[in-house]
Amino acid sequence: MNESRRPSKSAGSRPGDRSRRPKRPQNPASVGAVDAPRSVARDVLRAVRERDAYANLVLPNLLRERKISGRDAALATELAYGACRAQGLLDAVIASAAGRPIGEIDGPLLDVLRLGAYQLLRTRIGAHAAVATSVDLVRIEAGSGKAGFVNAVLRRVSEKTAEQWVAELAPDASKDPVGHLAFEFAHPKWIAQAFADALGPKAGELRDVLAADDSRPVVHLVARPGEISADELALITGGEIGKYSPYAVYLDGGDPGRLEPVREQLAGVQDEGSQLVARAFTLAPLDGADDGRWLDLCAGPGGKAALVGALAGIEGWRLDAVEPAEHRAELVRKTTRELPVDVHVADGRESGLAPGYDRVLVDAPCTGLGALRRRPEARWRRTASDVADLVRLQRELLEAAIGLVRPGGVVLYSTCSPHLSETVGVVADAVRRFGVTQLDTRELLPGVPDLGDGPSVQLWPHRHGTDAMFMAALRKPM
């Protein structure tokens, strides 16, 4: 197909749409300057594909290096993260349009095809701009032949709307409703099934969860207690006060790392669900007095340790924080600088710490299925076979925590995954094996609606606007 032919369809324009700019020169050296946002997005997709990079670590560095800000940075972010999130759906459409399996398409071309298909199917960027800019990216790097292939495939993609592609390629909704929704909202089916299982009788909400999980998340800030209030933080940042955590502020966009309260560690970036976990940990009723011996057994990178440490500091107490990975322990040290937190580099299963803690937090390593909104590429990396090993580790960590807490003390077990094996399965095992009592965890989240039948709590993005955090408070018998 002749690469100079352009699709005529135009789906309107939006900020960042380059379709009305003069035709760019074809000098390779100038591409960064001409279409910087798309080349950044392409480079993020490439880093994710080639070296298993995390998109949310690569992108900010590229934006800084290439001095891209404002609307261009917003466009690069939307394209890079969006194409990562939607990868499964985009690949099915690209394979159909190309008439060959994805595995037979060169990696660098696939990156650009994903970027182009994302613009065509999931943004209001005009088809002409989406295709032309993709073709340019390939022509400059790989020559006209390959650019012609990309042009042909994207033109075919542009011939149907996203809804039409879903109708054509998704599993039949009447025979496989979960598979259909998973395809439509670009989730692997096993993850959609895990959400449906966790919703249980409310599985009818699956469409809403997947839709919420598939959209751009609001940035949540935490106002560090004793340093700044949520009111003050909202005033300084122009954000909105959070609904449920007394420390939460919502931001609509921008780079929170540039905000002064964040740079000065008066505030941090933390999902409101995680804030609620940290708060529930401090609120759980003990049998007997609280002497302020608190432990965070899985602390890295330190988000909850910072909030708990700030609350402990107000009472004059200290927090021990355990993390086995040295580089993550270093992050905990940085995040909790100037707070009464002692960091220990150790495996939580054999920490060597003396038992007798009043409270132990086990914010366990998990599949992270509840935080996929904030980790764009994660849903396509995780596999169902990851679950069993993680569950084993979670059980062992919970067992160690129960060994470290004093009789009458509380262990708060949490995951950023709603997968039943990682949540109620691990808790039921501990109740059976160690005789701990489950407290009604809903009471530790005052003012938060829709918490189900208890005693554990499962938060959801579509209900609470938070990550799908799970938590269960367990008291050790006296």
Ligand SMILES: C[S@@+](CC[C@H](N)C(=O)[O-])C[C@H]1O[C@@H](n2cnc3c(N)ncnc32)[C@H](O)[C@@H]1O
């Ligand atoms: C879900 S993250 C914790 C997040 C953290 N609480 C926060 O709010 O920032 C789980 C952490 O557990 C750590 N981890 C993995 N294996 C561990 C083990 N055997 N003992 C203790 N921590 C472990 C991981 O390195 C990771 O930093």
